[in-house]
Amino acid sequence: MGQADFLEADFPAPAELPDEAIAGPGRFLNRELSWLAFNWRVLEEASNPRVPLLERVRFLSISATNLDEFYTVRVAGLRELARAGNTTPASDGLTPAEQLVLIDCEARRLMGAQQSTWNELRAAMEEEGIQILTRDTIGKSDRKALEAVFMAQVFPILSPLAIDPAHPFPFIPSEGFALALQMERKTDGRPLRALLPIPHQINRFLRLPAVGDAIRFLPLEELLLMHIGSLFPGYKLTGSCAFRVLRDSDMEVEDEAEDLVREFEVALKRRRRGEVIRLKLSTGAPGPLRKLVMDNLHITANEVVEIEGLIGVGALRELVLDERPALLWPSFTPRVPERVQDHEGDMFAAIRQKDMLLHHPYETFDMVVRFLEQAARDPDVVAIRQTLYRTSNESPIVAALCDAAESGKSVTALVELKARFDEAANIRQSRRLERAGAHVVYGFINYKTHAKISVVVRREGDQLVTYTHFGTGNYHPITARIYTDLSLFTCDPKLGRDATRVFNYVGGYAQPDVLENLAISPLSLKSSLLEQIEAEIEHAANGKPAEIWAKMNAIIDPDMIDALYAASQAGVRISLVVRGICGLRPGIKGLSENIRVKSIVGRFLEHSRIICFGNGHGLPAKKAKVYISSADMMERNLLHRVETLVEITNPTVKAQIMNQIMAANLADEAQSWVMDGFGQFTRRTPEEGEHLFSCHRFFTENPSLSGRGSAGASDVPALTHSRD
Incomplete structure (x- = not known):
């Protein structure tokens, strides 16, 4: 496979933006919405029929955990800015308040898709003999077995709490899960409202005795609702709802802290008690219970997300069972060089x-x-x-x-x-x-x-x-x-x-x-990259081959994006593999028609950072400049962290990075999403019987060039051959 086979075909016809957008903030895509688009790609893998069933469940769980962290950090920060009256726009022109409106709309849509995906996966798991039961679908023998499990393993660590003037609403930590209960005393009908925090020390899904080959689970909240009588003797349940809390998890540390460790310990306690950012609540919750929870958590209606289905989708990771290898990725043993x-x-x-x-x-x-x-x-x-x-x-x-x-x-x-x-x-x-x-x-x-x-x-x-x-x-x-x-x-x-x-x-x-062969941020890493991009512009101006390949987790720094735009306009061919956030618009006429962006989402989480410059010889080339880095192209990495940019000078290692790693990433079709200039991603669906090239499969099957021993590297497959 030559370089043209995997580069030229992926440069789509340029799209157009108004001139004022190209010259203004419209040339950037919003960071937060780009991250949500990435999490959509993660969720899409949960519906991908080419992914083994339980791995699809894992992708669904990951998408939920990702979204939780996004809310506790990014959304929490934006909300703080908006409440303080900050109207400073991001690089794309949106104020914090405007971003929050768009995030809320897209996140609610994403959470709805997670529930739909779970319904599909649950049905598919049923067909494979993995059942998720409810308290209404279990039989008498199971109830008897569960009674023993409840009393021995669950009851001792529960803390059922009445809510009245003598029993205030308890603190629910971030990611805390609880049941709100509405009950009546059997003797006189006296009402009681109560809370049942669900301890995280207990698995969310309890395994039931097998029936034949079937593997059966019962969600913990179902077990608890079955045994309300043991927790509140003399009362009957008249209504209930489940809810889950997310709190602000960002941390502030005093700049002049004399004991940094102690200051962080204090900050960790503050994080646990941060303000509520989002409340997930069962659809159809009784009005008094809904009001009780909202009032005591001090949140407004727009911070409540009603869930018709499973609250706490991240817990589905418990259902990824090693004992069903046919429903998991094929195993492989990492190589020893x-x-x-x-x-x-x-x-x-x-x-x-x-x-x-x-x-x-x-x-x-x-x-x-x-x-x-x-x-x-x-x-x-x-x-x-x-x-x-x-x-x-x-x-x-x-x-x-x-x-x-x-x-x-x-x-x-x-x-x-x-x-x-x-x-x-x-x-x-x-x-x-x-x-x-x-x-x-x-x-x-x-x-x-x-x-x-x-x-x-x-x-x-x-x-x-x-x-x-x-x-x-x-x-x-x-x-x-x-x-x-x-x-x-x-x-x-x-x-x-x-x-x-x-x-x-x-x-x-x-x-x-x-520094002899290294650049570091915050001192020289960003300037070094900008100098190399400028050098490629000079090569293009002098009629020499000019090319940049980069693999990143995120590209959002405005200066780096503008430099890549300038390179594209000068004729530099730029191929970017960006797993997550991308604020750059590829393929826009007059701005970035020489830039293509793809994202790889698959079995492994793409995390390595690589930057290759043709150095007047195109790519791949023996005289190219090749770097690996700990930094993404984000302001925080380039200006507010200590990061490294390491130039690779060993010829074999350079060839390994360009001809194997980058070439395979650029050639990948099986796990690749191609980005357009409007932030939309599409992936190729294979025809029946067609096998798309997978970089993950290629790497599991082929050793790395530089790790070869006495056998030498000549028989190690490479996808491209370097130019002189």
Whole structure:
């Protein structure tokens, strides 16, 4: 497959916008609506017949969890601005209040589609012998079994609460789920209103004894409603509704906090008690119960979403059953790079031979863990430096750092406390590291440290050799199984010195006076990218091939978008793979007719960031400039975080990125959505019997170029061949 096969066909005929839109804010698409469009693509996978059934259930769950987070962070922030009277427009010209109106309309439509999708999936699961029952559809034998389950496993941790002047309405935390109950005393008909918070420690779906081959579940709220008599003896139920709360989860930290860890602990408690942003409530809730809930949560009618169906769609992840492999993605085992095997697992020997780029999850993230575990055990290693943005609760990387510190090595861990929703976990990890004797630093108060760097300094003869790992993803072994990310291992002295300068900058606030092969934000990353885009414009003006490929999670920074528009108008061919938010309008006549944008949504979450510039030779080319990064093209990444942009100089690694990774992403049809200039996405539906090319399948079946060992890389498939 040549480059024309997957590039030319995807540049559609240019669309037109009015001149005033091209010159004004209309040249940008709204960030929030673009994110909602991404979540629509996630939800569409739940209806995709080419996706295994239980994986479709997982996509539905993810779309609901995504939307919850969007509300607790983005919508919460916009609402705060609107309430403060802020009318400053976003880059697309919409004020916070205008955005909230559009978001509410689109989000309600999305939530309705989630319920429709769940109804379809529930019917399909029934056909596969997975049943979701209700209290009206279970038999006597099940009721008896459930009685025992309720009393033994549920009843002890419930807290039924009467609501009256002596019993005030309780606090319901963010993502809290509860039943509001309307009852009468059997003896005299005296009314009682009550609340039954549903503990998150209990599974939302209770598994019933099997009947034949059928797998059967009962939602927890159904079980509770069956046993109201045990919770409120002497009362009968006359009405009920379920509701779920989302609260503002953004955090504020005092700039001059003397103890940053303690300040974050306080902020986490404030987050738990944030204002209610959205209330989901059962359709048909009795009027008095509806008023009771709304009044006590201090919300208005426009913050209520009535749900006819399942409240808390994210909980459907519990129904993705490992015991039904035929309804899941085919299993695959991540590869161990052949070069590491050739060196009998010795990461340092493999890296000394040549730079190595691993493509996760296709190549196992265990190599990153092994790199640090080997460093912790190696008596010749004298120092380790490590950034930690997100990692798992029982992190093997933190364990390795603790082992290294306890054995007397110099260990510095740069822990980012501001990693959203991982703040509490990172506080625990930092204290564990400090107890082991590691030096823990927290970086800047105003900037998140989002860069992914490991540095290992090893004594070899009379020299100190620096081994460096740069990643595009987090040091998180769990998410590394489903996120596509890149890991560069190198002992290039320039990159080793640059990485050390970054640690010194974050730990000591001293800006590096020089960086040799690295650009970092907030200092030089954005300007470096803009310079490279300008260089491509110059190549086009001089009649040379001019081309840009980029793969990002988001492109929203106005300066970067305007630079890409200028490049398109100069004749630079630009192909972008943008998983999520895209504020750029591709294919607009006079603005961006040389830009195409696609989004890949499939089995794995596209997370790696890659930027390739033809450098006067087009793409792919041996003399192209190739970079990997921890940053997206967003203002927060470019100006308000510490991020890395790493130039790739090793020829094999460059070829791997261009000829394999980017080529396969650009060639993908099976999981690709092509974006038009109005923010709409379409994907190709295969004809009967047609097999569309899938980059995810290609990567699971073919090893990476730079990880090859003694067998060499010549027999590794590449989708393109580099120009001279």
